[in-house]
Amino acid sequence: MRGTLRTAFRRWVNAQNVPELLAASSVGSWLGLIALVLVLLAATQWAPHAEELFALPLGTALLCFAPALVDFVFALLHRGRQHIETWGWLLSLTGTTCLQFFVASLMALCAPTGATIFGGFFLFTAGFHGRLFRVTPRTPFLAVGTVLALAVAALLFGHWDDVALFAVIGPASLMAELYLGAFALQHDQTAAEAERLRAAIQAQMLSQQERDVGRMSQALTDIIAHTEDIREALLKAGTAADLLTGQLARSTALSRGEPARLIRELHQNLSHIRDRVMEIHQKGRRYVGSDPEVVDLVPVLDSVRQSAGLRFPEVDIAVQVDRGEPLRAWVRGGVTTLRRVVENLVTNACEGDGLRAAGCVRISARTEPLSGRLEMIISDDGPGFPPERLAAPIQGLSTTKPRSTGLGLYTSECLIRASGGTLERQNASEGGAVLRVLLPRELRS
Template identity: 85%
Template sequence: MSRLSSMGCATRTAFQRWVNAQNVPEVLAASSVSSWLALVALVLLLLAAASWAPRAEQLFALPVGTALLCFIPALVDFAFALLHRKRQHVETWGWLLSLAGTTGLQFFVASLMALSAPQGATIFGGFFLFTAAFHGRLFRVTPRTPFLAVGTALALALAALLFARPEHTALFAVLGPASLMAELYLGTFAIQHDRTAAEAERLRAAVQAQMLAQQERDVGRMSQALTEILGHSEEIRETLLTASTTADLLTGQLVRSQSLARAEPERLIRQLHENLARIRDRVAEIHQKGRRYIGSDPEAVDLVPVLDSVRQSVGLRFPDVSIAVQVNRGEPLRAWVRGGVTTLRRVVENLVTNACEGDGLRAAGSVRISARTEPLSGRLEMIIADDGPGFPPERLAAPIVGLSTTKPRSTGLGLYTSECLIRASGGTLERQNAHEGGAVLRVLLPRELRT
C-alpha cells in the first residue's frame, strides 16, 4: 500500500470515528431551520447596530455590503438545515455539508473582525472565540479528529486576506491559536464527558440487566406456582362438587327413610353444605386472583427511537465500530413488550454491545441494525448483523445460558438476559453465522396491530 493510499485510509477511519462521536439530535437542533432564522435576525440586528448606532461608525467602520457578501458561504449550513428538517439521521454527505457550512459561518465572523476598525475588531474577535469554542464542543473536535479545526484555520486564513491595517495582524495572531485551542479543548472535554456518561450508563445498564434477569426468574417461578395453584383449585372444585352431590344424595335418603330420629343428621348435613359453600367461595376467589395476576400486560413501544438511542450510546463506547440503523422510518414499527421502553432498550443495547465486542479477542468493525414487519407472521423482525468472528459452532448448537462466555471480564449475562426478556414478551431470539463471516441475531416480537 502506497503512502498516499495509507493516508487516505487513515483519514477515512478518523472521519468515521468523528461521525460516530457526534450527538446527532444536538447537531440537528443547533442547525435547525428555526435556529437559522433566529441567527439571520441576530446578524441583521448586529450589522444594523454596528452601522447606525450612535458613534458605531467610528468604533467599527464596517462596510455592511461586504459583510453581507461574506455571509453567503454560511448559507451552506442553512441548506443542511433544510435538507435535514424531517430527518433523524445524518449521512456522510450531510456531515461534509455541515462542515462546509460551519466553516462558512466562522469565516463570516472572522471577516467582521477583519473588516472592522481595530477597536471594533477586538469585539468581533471575542465573538469569533466564542463561536469556535461552541462549535468545538458541538462537533466534538479533538486532535485525532481535527476536521472542523482545519476549517477554522481556513476561515481565519481567508478572512486575513480582507484586512488592510497592520493592527489586525497582531489580533489575528493571538485570536487564531486561542480559538483553535478553545475549539480542541472543549471538543476533547465533550468527548470525555460523553465517555464518562456512557460508562455510567453501562454500569447502570449492567446492574439493571441483572435485576431484570432476577425479576424474570422470579416472575417465572411465581407464574409456575400460580399455574399449579389454579390446577389444584380445579381439583378442589371437582372434589367439592362430588361432596355436594353426596350430601344431596344423603339428604334424599333421609327424606325417603321417614325416620323419626333424623334431626341430628339433617343438622350435620346443613352444616356440611354451609362449609362446602364457604370453601367454594374461597376457591373461586383464589382462581379469580390467580387469573388476574398471572402476568402483566405488555406495552406498545416505538422501535425506531430505541434503535437511534442505542446507536448513539453504544457508539460512544465503541468509537471505532461503525453502527448503522437501517429502517423504513415511514413504516410504524411498534412492538408489544413486557416492561415497555426500558426492557426493549436493554435488550437492543445488550445485543448490539455483544456484536461490537466480538469474542473478546477480535472485535467487530461494523454493526448493522435493521427492522421491518415480517411478511409471513406479521410480527416485528429485528436483525443485528456484524462483521466480527461470529459464534463458535459449539455455542450455536447449545442453548443460551447465563454465566457462560468466551470474553474476558464478562459475566455472560447480556445474551441470556436478552433472551429471557424477549421470551417473556412472547418473542424469540435466533442466532446464526453469516456466510461471508460475522454473527447474525434475529429477534421476533409481537407487533401492535392498529385498528
C-alpha cells in the same frame, strides 16, 4: 497517509450527533442567523458613536459573509433529511469554516475597540462549533478550517493592533474548540454507557419479573392441588355425616335431638367450605390457564373513579391522563384483574389508615420513558404509610385499619406480579401516600 485520513474522517463522522447538527444547520436557524447578521451590521453603521467604535466597511463585511451561505445551501439540501452523506459533511465543514471566516473578518476590519468585541464573538463561535462538530485532537478537521479562516482573515488587517488580538484570540479559540469538542464526545460516551447500563438493568428486571411470574403460576398451581385434596377430604366428611344421619334415624327420638342439630350445622359448614374451595379452584384455573390480555387502561380508570366516587362522595377523585396517548397494558386475567387491582388501590387511598381518610386522590398514567412500560401513579393527601410498613414487604392479614384484613394491597401486588409488573410504595414529601404501578405495555408495530 490517505488511509489514515479516511479512518480519522470515518471516526469523526461516526462520533457526530446528526439530529443535533441538522437542527443547528436547519433553514429556520439560518434565516434567524441572517437576520441577526443584518441587524448587527446595521448597528455597527447607524448606532450612536458606532462609527468611532467599529469603523467597519459595510460592503466588505457583506462580501465576507457571502461565502458562509455555503452552509445555508447545506441546510436547503438536507431539509427534511435524517442522514448526511460524505459530500454533505464536506459541505458543512466548508460552510462552517466560511462562517468562522466572516466573524474573523469583522475582527480584522474593525477598529481596535470594536475588534475586541468581535474577538469575543469569534471565541464563542469556535467553542460552539467545537462542541457541535465534536472536534478533538484525533479528528481536527474543523480545527484546520478555523486556522484557515483566521489566516485568510488576517490578510484583511486594517490596524497593526489587530495582530496582537489575533495572536491571543486564535490560540484561545482553538483550545476552546478542542476542549468543548472533547468534552461533548466524552459526554456522548458517558450517556451511551449509561444507556447500556440501563438496558442491562432493564433486562435483569424483566428476567426477575419472569421468574416472579413463574413462581406465582407455580403457587397458583399448588393452590389448585391443595383444593383437590380439600375437596376429597370434604367428600369423605360428607359421607361420614350421611352415615351418622342414617344411624341417628334408627335411634330413639329422645336421644337424637342434639346430635341431629350438630349434623345439620356440619352439613351447612361443609357446604360453605365446598363453595369457597370451588371458587378458589376456578379462579386459580382461570389465572394459571390464561394468557395475558391487552387492556385499555383509561376506561378502567374512569370506571373505577365513578364507582369509588359513589362509595366515597367526600373524596375528590380525579383521573389525569393524556387521552390521545394509547395506554394499553398486558394483564393476566384481562379487564377483570386490572379493575380489581385499581379498585383495591384506590379504595385503600380513600380510606387512609382507618382513622384519617384522604380528601383528594389523583390517578395518573403514562408511558414510562426509560423502560417503555405503562406507569400508573395513585397519590393521595392522607396520612401516608407508617415508616415501618414501607421498610417491610407487603403481607396479607397485615393492616393498620381497625376493620380490614389487609388483603387488598397484598392481592393487588400478587396480581400485578403475575402480569409481569411491579408495585412500589412511598410517601410524598408534602404528605400522603404514593403508589406506583408498572405494567408491560402493548407495543405497536
